[in-house]
Amino acid sequence: MQSNRLGWILLAPTLTILFFFGVLPFIYVVYVSFHSWNPFAANPEMIFNGADNFRRIVFDEEFLNSVGVTVMFVFFAVLSELILGYILAQAFMKDFPGKSFFRTIHTLPLIMAPIIVGSVWKLMTTPSIGIIPHYLDEWFGISMNIGTSAFAAFTTIVIMDIWHWTPLVTLTLIAALVSLPPDPFEQAQIDGANKRQIFWHITLPMIAPAVVATVFIRLMDALRTVDEVWMLTGGGPGSSTRFVGVHIFKEVFPKTNYGYGSTISVIVLYLTIVACWLLYVTMLAPRNSKEG
Amino acid sequence: MANVKIDNVIKRYGSLQVMHGVNVDIEDGEFVVLVGPSGCGKSTLLRMLAGLEEISEGTVSIGDKVVNDILPKERDIAMVFQSYALYPHKTVYDNIAFPLKMAKRPAAEIEQKVTNAAEILDLTKYLKRYPKELSGGQRQRVAMGRAIVRDPQVFLFDEPLSNLDAKLRVTMRVEIKELHQRLGTTIVYVTHDQIEAMTMADKIVVMRDGRVEQIGSPLDLYDNPGNVFVAGFIGSPSMNFVHGKIEVKDGKKAFVSDGGLTLPLPETTAAEGQSVTYGIRPEHIQIGDTGVKMQVVVVEPTGSETQIFAKAGNDLIDALVKDRVMAKPRSEIGFIIDPKDVHLFDRKTEKRI
Numbered sequence: 114m115q116s117n118r119l120g121w122i123l124l125a126p127t128l129t130i131l132f133f134f135g136v137l138p139f140i141y142v143v144y145v146s147f148h149s150w151n152p153f154a155a156n157p158e159m160i161f162n163g164a165d166n167f168r169r170i171v172f173d174e175e176f177l178n179s180v181g182v183t184v185m186f187v188f189f190a191v192l193s194e195l196i197l198g199y200i201l202a203q204a205f206m207k208d209f210p211g212k213s214f215f216r217t218i219h220t221l222p223l224i225m226a227p228i229i230v231g232s233v234w235k236l237m238t239t240p241s242i243g244i245i246p247h248y249l250d251e252w253f254g255i256s257m258n259i260g261t262s263a264f265a266a267f268t269t270i271v272i273m274d275i276w277h278w279t280p281l282v283t284l285t286l287i288a289a290l291v292s293l294p295p296d297p298f299e300q301a302q303i304d305g306a307n308k309r310q311i312f313w314h315i316t317l318p319m320i321a322p323a324v325v326a327t328v329f330i331r332l333m334d335a336l337r338t339v340d341e342v343w344m345l346t347g348g349g350p351g352s353s354t355r356f357v358g359v360h361i362f363k364e365v366f367p368k369t370n371y372g373y374g375s376t377i378s379v380i381v382l383y384l385t386i387v388a389c390w391l392l393y394v395t396m397l398a399p400r401n402s403k404e405g
Numbered sequence: 406m407a408n409v410k411i412d413n414v415i416k417r418y419g420s421l422q423v424m425h426g427v428n429v430d431i432e433d434g435e436f437v438v439l440v441g442p443s444g445c446g447k448s449t450l451l452r453m454l455a456g457l458e459e460i461s462e463g464t465v466s467i468g469d470k471v472v473n474d475i476l477p478k479e480r481d482i483a484m485v486f487q488s489y490a491l492y493p494h495k496t497v498y499d500n501i502a503f504p505l506k507m508a509k510r511p512a513a514e515i516e517q518k519v520t521n522a523a524e525i526l527d528l529t530k531y532l533k534r535y536p537k538e539l540s541g542g543q544r545q546r547v548a549m550g551r552a553i554v555r556d557p558q559v560f561l562f563d564e565p566l567s568n569l570d571a572k573l574r575v576t577m578r579v580e581i582k583e584l585h586q587r588l589g590t591t592i593v594y595v596t597h598d599q600i601e602a603m604t605m606a607d608k609i610v611v612m613r614d615g616r617v618e619q620i621g622s623p624l625d626l627y628d629n630p631g632n633v634f635v636a637g638f639i640g641s642p643s644m645n646f647v648h649g650k651i652e653v654k655d656g657k658k659a660f661v662s663d664g665g666l667t668l669p670l671p672e673t674t675a676a677e678g679q680s681v682t683y684g685i686r687p688e689h690i691q692i693g694d695t696g697v698k699m700q701v702v703v704v705e706p707t708g709s710e711t712q713i714f715a716k717a718g719n720d721l722i723d724a725l726v727k728d729r730v731m732a733k734p735r736s737e738i739g740f741i742i743d744p745k746d747v748h749l750f751d752r753k754t755e756k757r758i
């Protein structure tokens with residue numbers, strides 16, 4: 114199999130790099146997760162402690178809380194991004210003056226680094242300096258303080274994430290919508306379906322693969338959101354915006370709990386995979402296996 | 406069931422006008438076929454009937470009700486697209502059931518109608534499959550099934566058989582015809598295949614470049630084509646045309662072609678010296694030792710028939726005869742033309758004389 118061997122040779126550089134930068138560190142993290150290791154503790158050695166870290170995690174209220182907060186964040190953010198992204202995508206499917214200008218403008222958030230997004234939003238929301246609390250107060254008499262109000266902090270982060278990532282959803286959905294054949298939609302009109310029925314019975318199932326892919330990407334991204342949140346609230350007030358990413362970060366950097374931090378990472382990875390798998394199974398798999 | 410009236414319909418895409426005032430009256434229960442060459446506006450007209458395409462000017466009525474501003478879903482029509490337009494993510498069963506589900510019919514009725522349609526169309530085995538697991542002919546039948554469970558006012562078919570092989574096409578042609586006889590619903594059927602048109606239609610509408618050229622029953626169009634285009638379009642193989650003039654020989658009018666060939670002429674109102682196009686169908690030419698002397702060019706036997714291409718000067722004429730003819734190329738042959746089978750058209754206006 115000449116061509117096969119050539120294929121492997123051509124792939125070798127990539128595979129080598131992947132191995133050293135992807136697989137090895139991953140194995141190392143799994144390895145570390147079975148140890149207690151804090152270089153600044155009384156005993157800085159790496160000590161094997163079996164499944165202790167994993168046992169600890171189950172009763173770690175801070176961790177469980179962070180999972181809860183993250184799930185809530187992911188749910189609100191991704192759902193809003195999907196709905197808003199779909200509406201925008203439909204709007205961009207139509208022709209209107211200045212369309213390409215708006216489409217370009219609306220993707221700008223995507224090219225901003227999360228750390229900058231975090232800083233900008235911090236500027237905008239800091240009480241007494243920020244433009245948002247100022248106008249909320251002036252127009253609606255609402256006082257907003259993300260430093261003291263858990264609700265304000267959490268909501269701001271959700272809105273920030275929506276602002277930052279909806280364009281990605283819009284773009285993938287536009288791509289999906291553009292590639293749809295027109296006939297089933299015309300046929301559905303003739304078959305007597307109204308707009309709502311067409312959406313649920315035709316559009317949604319036909320763009321489902323793209324929707325699921327987008328949700329995967331956003332889900333994985335949202336689950337490891339750290340920098341924006343770190344910049345904006347530092348996980349507070351209290352632990353109201355202490356997402357798992359932030360939790361791991363705090364565990365590993367200020368506390369230098371490398372072993373336990375690794376354990377949380379492994380568990381979070383596991384949870385992510387399970388979430389994606391569930392999503393895949395419920396949304397796409399039944400169809401794929403039947404369409405086979 | 407309903408009659409359909411297309412009244413002076415004009416269609417523009419931006420500044421481009423593709424339909425120039427089309428008038429068609431379709432009676433309740435009639436099987437009407439729209440034919441014409443590619444790009445003549447058949448699909449556009451059908452889509453305007455369906456409500457998928459805006460009507461620029463004129464009116465379309467279904468059942469004496471103007472439907473210009475009525476949405477497709479409220480027109481109570483069923484349509485089969487040229488591309489079948491099946492829902493790729495639905496099974497055959499769900500595809501056929503879709504219009505009924507949208508109309509919120511009771512589950513038992515849906516089940517019964519879909520099963521029934523599947524039986525008629527021989528799809529029972531495939532109900533659980535997805536469109537991509539079906540052959541072209543099966544997909545076509547699914548599209549048909551989705552239309553017939555509806556019991557609509559009007560059926561619209563846009564070249565539903567064009568993707569099928571010759572044999573399946575004949576079978577489906579018969580099935581559609583049978584369907585029409587059983588249901589008695591008005592059908593508007595688009596095709597560019599004139600054999601389909603001839604065999605299925607109660608009434609044929611011949612179109613060209615966004616205009617109606619002629620409307621009539623199949624045999625009417627065959628016997629009395631109104632112009633050169635219809636004469637050439639209807640009938641297979643298509644009519645022979647010879648350009649020439651009317652001359653008077655021995656006190657009698659005669660047709661002399663530009664190449665000098667004299668052909669038999671019926672009683673005609675054509676004036677002496679008038680430039681005309683002379684038309685004769687291949688199947689109306691007999692061969693023998695008498696008649697017009699021609700030189701054989703090619704002989705094409707098909708088993709049941711023989712088609713003979715022959716020329717005299719520059720004029721090429723073909724004849725279609727039932728016998729097996731063993732004429733050699735370049736041998737001489739006589740084409741016998743009965744004057745009553747001749748069609749004469751004015752050369753400039755192309756209209757029948």
Ligand SMILES: Nc1ncnc2c1ncn2[C@@H]1O[C@H](COP(=O)(O)OP(=O)(O)OP(=O)(O)O)[C@@H](O)[C@H]1O
Pocket residue numbers: 418421423441442443444445446447448449450597
């Ligand atoms: N969206 C459009 N914009 C501009 N012109 C169009 C559009 N759709 C169709 N046309 C033009 O309208 C004319 C009629 O098209 P139509 O599709 O009705 O032809 P048809 O008779 O169905 O041809 P065919 O047998 O190839 O299907 C064509 O000249 C075509 O170029």
Ligand SMILES: [Mg+2]
Pocket residue numbers: 447448449487563
């Ligand atoms: Mg067409």
